[in-house]
Amino acid sequence: DIQMTQSPSSLSASVGDRVTITCRASQGIGNYLAWFQQKPGKAPKSLIYAASSLQSGVPSKFSGSGSGTDFTLTISSLQPEDFATYYCQHYSSYPRTFGQGTKLEIK
Amino acid sequence: EVHLVESGGGLVKPGGSLRLSCAASGFTFSSYSMNWVRQAPGKGLEWVSSISTTGTYIYYAGSVKGRFTISRDNAKNSLYLQMSSLRAEDTAMYYCARDGAATAWGQGTLVTVSS
Numbered sequence: 016d017i018q019m020t021q022s023p024s025s026l027s028a029s030v031g032d033r034v035t036i037t038c039r040a041s042q043g044i045g046n047y048l049a050w051f052q053q054k055p056g057k058a059p060k061s062l063i064y065a066a067s068s069l070q071s072g073v074p075s076k077f078s079g080s081g082s083g084t085d086f087t088l089t090i091s092s093l094q095p096e097d098f099a100t101y102y103c104q105h106y107s108s109y110p111r112t113f114g115q116g117t118k119l120e121i122k
Numbered sequence: 123e124v125h126l127v128e129s130g131g132g133l134v135k136p137g138g139s140l141r142l143s144c145a146a147s148g149f150t151f152s153s154y155s156m157n158w159v160r161q162a163p164g165k166g167l168e169w170v171s172s173i174s175t176t177g178t179y180i181y182y183a184g185s186v187k188g189r190f191t192i193s194r195d196n197a198k199n200s201l202y203l204q205m206s207s208l209r210a211e212d213t214a215m216y217y218c219a220r221d222g223a224a225t226a227w228g229q230g231t232l233v234t235v236s237s
Contacts, residue, residue, distance in 0.1 A: 049225055058230055064223035104169055106222050109181040111169040
């Protein structure tokens, strides 16, 4: 099974900051990588697919990059609504494992 | 607009069974593989099972294999998860989600396994 490791597990930042979250796969997954945002008590929301493509309606402040084993999610100019938990997931094979999540908190 | 609506969750005793349903609309359901994903209280997301467009290919997480059965009815635009031999550790919010790049999520249905 492919393991997905996110770092950091938690992150404190201020409104207006730019932050980067990293996701590492235990073996190569090409660009079969998605990122999700989840707010407390809500279902996950899809942000990015194919490592760097924005889902429809997602603001361009979100960007993704990487291929193979190393991926990043960058959020620029943080706003209060961006503070949430972020997950990566690969979809290159089964099982479709998720990263453990990165909780982004307001400093 | 894509809509996925789960139902069927509830309180069940250990060893019991439950059948979850997911009603899909707003897209051609028969063209997409589908997943069940769960989230235990205060924990991260866990992939549970996937089914291909025609139901030919089915995959399960090791934690549920032999106890859960995924199925679909393309004529009814519906996805199902039959859960049996339920354990306390199966307590979670269960989401149906469209697979792959075009991921979309339902709002979830809560399953609580407790005596």
